[in-house]
Amino acid sequence: MKNPYVAGQHVYLRHPTAQDAEGRWHEWLSDEDTTRWLVLQHWPNSIESQREFYEASKKSHDRLVLSVIDKESDKHIGVCNLSAINWVHRFCDVAVVIGEREYRTGPYVVEAMALLLRTAFLRLNMRIVRSSFVDGNESSKIIHDVFRFKEVGRIEKLFWDRGQYVDNVIAALSQRDWMSRNAIVPPSE
């Protein structure tokens, strides 16, 4: 492992490197299938724009971007982030993308999400992790169910998906609920 920020059984998360930005990262965010459910990622991505994102992420205090690395091969397989971090109210948004197709089977996305939530709640002391997904994205719905996110609302027919407008589902997970499920004593507020 090289500079792990948080490590699990199969993957670890670390700060992105310039080499990551020069690699296949930009291709993942151009790929039609990968970006279908990424509601803000419809324009072709380039290595130049990936470099710009990487440089900006290094200086950001409201977005923690982490590369997802396969422990066995030390290969950069995806990216995840906690974004829109509000340090006053202690909430943020969460997202995980496994870009390399051969790693979309198996435990990688589940473990990356588990490590990211642990980081949000235990390391950064976030109180609420928010998320949203496109209604009809079965994988996204199920990973939210696995980690016990609660649906807290939806915006009807917000997104255009291959010929029809579909709902935006808004979900949230509290630090208290996460700690309770993981047998960690919640702090008093």
Next chain:
Amino acid sequence: MTDKVCRVVATIMGVPAGGVNEDSSPASLPAWDSLRHMKLILAIEEAFGLQLADDEIVSMTNVRSIVALLERKREVRA
């Protein structure tokens, strides 16, 4: 325990019950992709009346590890 886990795995993976045993894993069952893996986690929780912690969820990588996890939890409950 193992038989029940195998039945749940078979149902989620859409394969005959006899096609799943203690050695079954994503490597041996082509249907065991990440989507079905997550469905399996939820199905195991429902079938055994459990709510799993994150590290337990992550440890569920094949039939053998699922059975081992459930046996550990049964010992803790006993």
